[in-house]
Amino acid sequence: MPAPHARSTRFPVVVLVVLLSAALALLGPSTALGSAPDPVGVWPLDPTPEVLTGFDPPTSPWGSGHRGVDLLGTPGQPVRAALPGVVRFAGTIAGRGVVVVDHGDTRTTYEPVDATVAVGASVRAGARIGTLTPTGSHCPPRACLHWGWLRGDTYLDPLRLVGVGPVRLLPLWRTEPLDVGRAQAPLWRRPALPYAGWEPLVRLLAPAS
DSSP: OOOHHHHHHHHHHHHHHHHHHHHHHHHHHHHHTTOOOOOOOOOSSSSOOOEEEOOBOOSSTTSOSBSSEEEEEOTTOEEEOSSOEEEEEEEEETTEEEEEEEOSSOEEEEESEEEOSOTTOEEOTTOEEEEEOSTTOSSTTSEEEEEEEEETTEEEOGGGGGTOOSOOOOOTTOOSOOOHHHHTSOSSOOOSSOOTTOOOTHHHHOOOO
8 A cells, every 4th residue: 555645746747747648638739749730820811712632742752742732713713822921923934824832931832823022022911923724734724823831842721721630639638538530530631633744843943051
């Protein structure tokens, strides 16, 4: 039988561990590890569009995958900057209109877009940067915006900018069971024809060293 003193000290330690775990769950992975939280952006299409194809980063630099998200739109629909920044590129690449906005440590890409801004222009979040065009769309015959987000050479999920990123588990005091399979199911379906030959913009638009 343990001594009374041992019994009295074990309980506070258990409570401390539970409280610390709960705090980490609430803060989320980025905050708990000391990383800066994701910036808060806006959808590049208004009203809030349907996500046709979600983020599916490749396992290797030249592997197949989907380096961004496809948002359903209509030809001629205004395309908006998701975050404030400076226009780094506004032109045509491989027959598709592309706009790239620099946000300091990250940048967002938009295609196919007929640009209405010039390189070097400062834009606020939600400012119009162009119009959506059907030429070069990833989802013909419909028009959709391919929206990307990069930090250096690393592709990030742009849906994190609008609060629709990866699903997080609930805190430890959840009472009902968690349906893990359903919670982790993607909100989109993979395209019938993957864009295995699609060349990422990161090589063409990487920051100068």
